[in-house]
Amino acid sequence: MIYKRSSALFAEAEKVIPGGVNSPVRAFKGVGGTPVFVKEAKGAYLYDEDGNRLVDYINSWGPMILGHAFEPVVNAVVEKAKKGTSFGMPTEIETQIAELAVSMVPNIDKIRFVNSGTEACMSAVRLARGYTGKDKIIKFAGCYHGHSDSFLIQAGSGASTFGSPNSPGVTKGTAKDTLLARYNDIENVKALIEGNKNEIACIIIEPVAGNMGCIPPKSGFLEAIRSLCDTHNILLVFDEVMTGFRLAKGGCQELFNVKADIVCFGKVIGGGLPVGAFAARNEIMNHLAPLGPVYQAGTLSGNPLAMAAGLAMLTELNSHAEVFIRLEEKTAYLHEGIAKVLNDNNITHTINRVGSMISVHFDEAEVVDFDTAAKGNNDTFKKFFHGMLDSGVYIAPSAFETWFITDALSYEDLDFTIAAVNKVSKFL
């Protein structure tokens, strides 16, 4: 594949944007080489600036669950834009998408829209602290909840790629209130609670981790955390920025039948426009300004364009819940196909999958937490990434990420991908 124009565009971008990108993981630091610049996208395909067609397994890191430039979303945004893009005043469409989201997701009465997953998680933690009157939080090593200070303590995703567990700029004062637990290790969570009695406002978790590759919760893990939260008066925050409206209509609360106290959303809920949200039952959400004392705000929060995209997306998913079954079937087919060709080529690997989230790890050990995810052979991953890219398949440019399956993928696309893995495997 030729990346001449992407390389030229990257050189220009680097002069005026730090690292040439507006989000670090896009810079290919985890895999080397220069990033591919995309010109446009439709359905399951990206078309880069050099005219290459790429089968897309990132889908903007999750939002494009129904494919790029999905007609109902595009049409909704175009029509809404003609009537004004933002007012800073309440609009009916905010209520419409809020009512729909509340009807789709269990255990929430109210939802507040913001502009990113980071904002959603940051606000959820502030709300938990304000509601409980306690300062500390527990997060899990390798989980990523956005780039708010409280979370950049051994975060996943790009922060892991950079191997910078604690980002400079995060004060010691902030870091001391974030306790770090090991994913899938309930004894470790218990020990942290015992050691910080009556000081913990919430436990925030990715119910299916997606920022150290895809890591499912071990059987009973989420239920055990729920029980500890009930015993110790701690709020359970499900960060469903990735899993919300992807793994089930009602997200992981529905999938695992575990009740969260606050749920955070992003990605799919915005249909590709900047939308985050956090939601809870009335007794918690009524602590939020202007009703209650916990402050949170945003100029563009609930703006009509983003709401139009999100409403069109959620409406589609709500009225065609069979999409979730198709996504599961397509991802299982891909999983089986990739596993077969990697085994046929004697490539040491393990594959984690939940619903339409999947990740390939080049290590034989089971990947259950950040430490085991970090054991993957990154040199092999880099060769794999570039081999797949040169074969016309775009996967996550980091071993600490998840592939996101879109319903726009056909079985021909999946076979094309499996054949690419087979070809690439011979050079790993």
Ligand code: KE4
């Ligand atoms: P944003 O602020 O990037 O919209 O959302 C932060 C966030 C919160 N919670 C979870 C579980 C997330 O996965 C994310 C963001 N995901 C990364 C991909 N691993 C975004 C990609 C990027 O940083 O460019």
